[in-house]
Amino acid sequence: MRPELLSLPERFPRSSTYDPEWLLSLDMGPNPLWQLEELWDELGLRPGQRVLDIGPGRGATAVFLAREAGVTVDALDLWIPAEEAAANYRAAGVDDLVTPLHGDVRTVELPEAGYDAIVSLDAWEYFGSDVYFLRRLVAALKPGGVLGFATPSLRDDPYLIDPLPVLADVAGFEVLTWHPAEWWAKHTAMTGGLVDVKAWVPPDSLDLWSRWDEAVGGESPMRSVITAYRELGGTTPPALGLVHVVGRQRR
Numbered sequence: 001m002r003p004e005l006l007s008l009p010e011r012f013p014r015s016s017t018y019d020p021e022w023l024l025s026l027d028m029g030p031n032p033l034w035q036l037e038e039l040w041d042e043l044g045l046r047p048g049q050r051v052l053d054i055g056p057g058r059g060a061t062a063v064f065l066a067r068e069a070g071v072t073v074d075a076l077d078l079w080i081p082a083e084e085a086a087a088n089y090r091a092a093g094v095d096d097l098v099t100p101l102h103g104d105v106r107t108v109e110l111p112e113a114g115y116d117a118i119v120s121l122d123a124w125e126y127f128g129s130d131v132y133f134l135r136r137l138v139a140a141l142k143p144g145g146v147l148g149f150a151t152p153s154l155r156d157d158p159y160l161i162d163p164l165p166v167l168a169d170v171a172g173f174e175v176l177t178w179h180p181a182e183w184w185a186k187h188t189a190m191t192g193g194l195v196d197v198k199a200w201v202p203p204d205s206l207d208l209w210s211r212w213d214e215a216v217g218g219e220s221p222m223r224s225v226i227t228a229y230r231e232l233g234g235t236t237p238p239a240l241g242l243v244h245v246v247g248r249q250r251r
Contacts, residue, residue: 005215011204012037014068018060024216026058026088028079031212032121035150035242036061038202039119042246043148045069049116052076052140054105054149055123059088059098065119066097074115076101076108106133110140117146122242124151125177134192141249147194152178153201153243155234166228167240170221181243194247205241206230 003020015033023033045051047070054076056062062075062085075085075098085100101108106127118141120128127133128151138147154163154175162168163175171178179187185199202208210226229240 001217002215005211026060028057029122030209032061033064035121038244039148045071052115052118054120059085061121062098063092063094066094073098078104113142115140120149124149129177131191138192144251145249148246150242150244154178155237155239164228167225184243184245188245188247197247199245201237201241201243203235206238
């Protein structure tokens with residue numbers, strides 16, 4: 001591991017204050033704190049608000065939300081048992097603000113108009129492309145509440161142009177959810193009925209993904225994928241990256 005690579009104070013001043021070894025110990029995919037900080041200003045969170053964090057895994061994003069914004073967080077994850085997540089929140093000193101929940105966001109009961117914000121970092125690809133999903137989810141947002149998520153994205157839509165074989169070998173059929181930013185903007189606005197929808201892939205997104213991969217170290221199946229997509233060139237957007245999307249519930 002190379003934890004020193006996770007310090008980027010000019011690009012991510014908030015994330016860079018967190019112990020990189022702690023963050024790497026919670027690894028379940030590309031740096032979730034960078035993804036959340038990219039969305040941060042658009043979320044406009046305030047102390048005392050209630051947030052649903054979908055797919056926080058071992059809990060890095062829920063810790064960040066509680067510490068940085070002073071919000072209460074319902075941290076809903078399908079893969080990590082609530083008991084394991086709870087131990088991480090206690091160790092981070094945010095167990096008074098974060099409630100770990102275990103379940104599937106597609107079926108779990110959510111409070112109507114119960115959240116000021118809903119966020120999801122690098123989990124949206126597992127459920128968010130379903131055209132019937134978002135209307136049910138955004139019913140849990142208060143009027144004017146904000147949705148923000150980040151998910152893998154290809155510059156060329158995978159239904160129109162085949163992904164490179166090296167990526168198809170790693171991601172399998174899931175790569176069909178790696179849509180470009182304009183697809184996610186339209187999908188989010190139309191299926192969720194949200195307003196003020198924005199979707200973007202940061203120009204340095206592929207470089208950041210590579211930096212995280214190098215920090216994690218070991219044998220990574222994504223390393224050859226990143227190399228192959230870098231060779232395609234371009235940064236506006238890069239050929240591969242993470243799309244960030246925000247939208248608001250109508251008031």
